[in-house]
Amino acid sequence: MLSTGNDIVSLNTINVTRTKQPNFYSKILTPTETALHQEPYFATIPFEVFVWLLWSIKESAFKFLQRIDPEIIFTPVKFEVTQLEIPASFKIQAFNIEKLTGISFDNIETIKSNISFGNYILYSNSLIYQEFISTVVNGAEDFSCTYWGVKQIESSKVVIQSTEVRAFLINNLTDNQFTIGKNIRGIPVLLKDNMELSIPVSLSHHEYYIAYSFQLPV
Helix, strand or coil: CCCCEEEEEECCCCCHHHHCCHHHHCCCCCHHHHHHCCCHHHCCCCHHHHHHHHHHHHHHHHHHHHHHCCCCCCCHHHCEEEEEECCCCCCCECCCCCEEEEECCCCCCCEEEEEEECCEEEEEEEEEECCEEEEEEECCCCCCCEEEEEEECCCCCHHHHHHHHHHHHHHCCCCCCCEEEECCCCCEEEEECCEECCCCEEEEEECCEEEEEEECCC
16 A cells, blocks of 8 residues: 655644634544543643644545545544554754655654544654644554655745645655656656656645655555
């Protein structure tokens, strides 16, 4: 099950009051997930950030599965986070650099989760900074072949976001002869000489932040 999914949420744009209203967050969280925030180890994460963390996880999981089954419809409460692991020393800090890239998440502090959708079990790693949440989803707990990146840009215009995130991904590939297109289902694909490669890619952007992930075969 070779795929990838990622999502980024700019926390500077969220409506905190609206996010905390049950008629809003109940469309994203199941009752079990809502109760999960009451656990002591989530005390460092405000509830509004917790809501958007789970949105980011669910959106990333949807992108992952959409490549496998394009008929899937995104209904957040049907993507259930069954396990959420937060580092004991976790603290939300400022993103004081322009960009961050990596292969796997072994050397970086993340929030890990398991996601259930039908017969699928997926796994995620999420970064939370004061400015944004970024999540990458994989079909296995081993992210050693997962490449990812997050970057701050100077414009929030959609056309510039789209151009910037594609350039960001291409610039972090070893071969700059690649291009990024979309398949007939509108899903981003990696191309070389106009031929689609079997390397799944995922792109996301929100306000002044962009992110990508791609997965190489094991």
